[in-house]
Amino acid sequence: MSETGAALPVVALVGRPNVGKSTLFNRLTRSRDALVADQPGVTRDRQYGYGAHAGQRFIVVDTGGIGQDDEDIDARALAQTEAALAEADVVLLVVDFRQGIMAGDEAIAEQLRRRGAHVFVAVNKSEGQTSVSAAAEFHALGLGDPWAISAEHGDRIRLLLEQVFTDLPPPRATVTAHRADAIRLAVLGRPNAGKSTLVNRLVGDDRMLTQDAPGTTRDAVASEFMFKDKPYVIVDTAGVRRRARVDDHIEKISVVKAMQAAEQAQIVLLIIDGVNGLSAQDIRLLNLAVERGRAAVIAVNKWDGLSEKERLTLHAQLVERMGSFDFLPLVFISALHGTGLDDLLGAVGDSHRALFAELSTPRLSRALEAAVEGHAPPAIHGRRIKLRFAHQGGQNPPTIVIHGNQTQRLSAEYKRYLTHQFRKAFDLYGVPIQLVFKNSD
Ligand code: GDP
Ligand code: GDP
Numbered sequence: 001m002s003e004t005g006a007a008l009p010v011v012a013l014v015g016r017p018n019v020g021k022s023t024l025f026n027r028l029t030r031s032r033d034a035l036v037a038d039q040p041g042v043t044r045d046r047q048y049g050y051g052a053h054a055g056q057r058f059i060v061v062d063t064g065g066i067g068q069d070d071e072d073i074d075a076r077a078l079a080q081t082e083a084a085l086a087e088a089d090v091v092l093l094v095v096d097f098r099q100g101i102m103a104g105d106e107a108i109a110e111q112l113r114r115r116g117a118h119v120f121v122a123v124n125k126s127e128g129q130t131s132v133s134a135a136a137e138f139h140a141l142g143l144g145d146p147w148a149i150s151a152e153h154g155d156r157i158r159l160l161l162e163q164v165f166t167d168l169p170p171p172r173a174t175v176t177a178h179r180a181d182a183i184r185l186a187v188l189g190r191p192n193a194g195k196s197t198l199v200n201r202l203v204g205d206d207r208m209l210t211q212d213a214p215g216t217t218r219d220a221v222a223s224e225f226m227f228k229d230k231p232y233v234i235v236d237t238a239g240v241r242r243r244a245r246v247d248d249h250i251e252k253i254s255v256v257k258a259m260q261a262a263e264q265a266q267i268v269l270l271i272i273d274g275v276n277g278l279s280a281q282d283i284r285l286l287n288l289a290v291e292r293g294r295a296a297v298i299a300v301n302k303w304d305g306l307s308e309k310e311r312l313t314l315h316a317q318l319v320e321r322m323g324s325f326d327f328l329p330l331v332f333i334s335a336l337h338g339t340g341l342d343d344l345l346g347a348v349g350d351s352h353r354a355l356f357a358e359l360s361t362p363r364l365s366r367a368l369e370a371a372v373e374g375h376a377p378p379a380i381h382g383r384r385i386k387l388r389f390a391h392q393g394g395q396n397p398p399t400i401v402i403h404g405n406q407t408q409r410l411s412a413e414y415k416r417y418l419t420h421q422f423r424k425a426f427d428l429y430g431v432p433i434q435l436v437f438k439n440s441d
Contacts, residue, residue: 007260010166010354011051012061012084013111015094016077016104021126024094024151024258025062026160048255048284050292053161061088081108087256089163091119094151097126097134101141109141120164121146127153142356157405180233182224182350186265186294188258188285191269194301198335199234202227214366222264227345235264258285259292266396267295267351267430269344274302274314274332278321286325293397295351295431297329298322304334327423351430355396359426364390364400371421381410388440398426399434407437 011028015019027047051060083093091304092113093286112119126134127150134148145162166254203225211293216358222233238412262268268289272282278298289296306314311332316329329347333340368390377385385406393399419433 008050008263009056009059009089009165010061010087011057011090011092011164012063012088013092014063014077014081014108015093016096016108018101019094019096020097020151021064022064022090024122024124024157025049025060025064027151027154027157028060048288050260050288053158054185056165057263060167060258061256063065063364065400066310077104077108078111079113085115085117087184089118089168090123090407091117092160092164093119093120093141094234094376095138095141095146097123097129097148098136103143109143113142118167119143120160122160124151126150127155131156160275164260179224179231179233182233183267183348184222184233184235184265185267185269185348186235186261187259187269187271188261189271190276190279190281191271193273194335195271197269198269198299198301198333199223199236201335201338201341202232203234227280227341230345230349232345232348239324255284257289259288262289262292262294265294266355267348269296269348270296270298271335272298273302274306277314277317280387283321283325286328290325293432293434295348295355295397296325296343296390297331297347297351299327299340299428300330300332301335303332304337327429327431341372341388347430352424353397354428354431357395357398357426357428359392359400361389361391363425364422367422367425368402368418370425371418375414375417377410379412380406385409393434393436395428397432398428398433400434401436401438403438403440407439410437415440 010198013024015021025046028051046060047064049060061084063084079092093105093108093112094245095101104201109121121135121137121138121141123138123146124200128147129148131148135146138146146165149154149156149160151157162207187199189195222230222235224233226232268285269283270285270289272278286296286298300314300318304313319326322330330349331340331343331349333344367385372387377387381405385404387402387404389399390402393401402418415435419435422428422433
């Protein structure tokens, strides 16, 4: 038996435009760059990301993009702050040292104080200043001792994070015990895609009622089911499946819940409505899942409702829109009628095997050699980049360590090529592959 852990803390960045929120966001989520860079075509979400500090993972939300269409800047900042408060454990109010306190800062601070939010004031752009002098003026915001940082230069960010995580209330542990050998799934997708219908189909009707009860915490709950004598667990975060209003803020914020569920799962099942096809939000969820190193299976639901012609059109559209996610399996199901579930769980099984595949050093090195023979890395200033040998650095997701020289000069395109070659050689479909490069001279 094992347990599903508690949810990741959520840190939201709020503040006026141009104070440095997205720069701070990039810095906080930077630790994930290695994986993202080597994924074919994965672009990092500019609003949601995973960060890590001293072994503690967290979710970062940059509220800067929320409500971007509003005309009124102050109204927008307040709406963004409201959205952040809905799900954040900690709010970083970012202000600009060079500008000093502006009316907009005061309005946001007032709102945060009124709501009793857990806030740190981050006085950004204070490189070259002592922290005492940079922070002094901002005490007036009435939100405790301000923290002078420089998002661009990385100054004092670690100190700030240390304080953030020291002060954080311990995670609420609403966990459900389950078998350790079960494959852990998270079911994600837009409202109405058919997630609850599928979960009901797999797990049974009863638990849905209990889980949609008000008052459930945001921590993950796990429900076990058996399919063809194999144990599975669906990890879910209260509210992931709750029907969201078709409201921009709600829709965007539910991404955090999807991230929480993906955190606790090994494989993400992205359910899409066959009538609507793959949306921008679906692509965003795939990006986040892959960024986090999760396997993913795309299940096109409501297949029953489509004519033969519609199916062909949809299939073509999906293949085109998936673009660089072409390494993810695509299955067609009807959650309502229970068809396609064999295919779905078959793809899940394959992805799970790929996640935990054991890649022997000789075979990896041979695959590397074959890849280099097929298409050699370019010469840089007349000197060829050499890739000598490879070994496995880890599982879940499969991590391949490649030894060579000047590897920092390899283009993203060449890394994608290598990833593709390893994927083919070891049948690693459905999973992100992490490449790590080591230089020996
Ligand atoms: P946002 O609108 O709050 O997301 O702000 P951005 O992150 O886009 O930053 C606005 C501007 O401030 C950009 O030109 C950044 O390069 C700059 N900036 C961000 N952080 C710092 C910093 O620590 N020091 C300095 N000097 N400039 C910064
Ligand atoms: P959720 O919001 O993603 O949990 O979606 P639901 O499971 O609540 O389903 C939304 C609607 O789609 C409901 O009316 C379901 O009956 C319907 N639905 C779900 N799966 C299917 C399916 O496979 N075929 C058809 N025709 N309708 C479906």
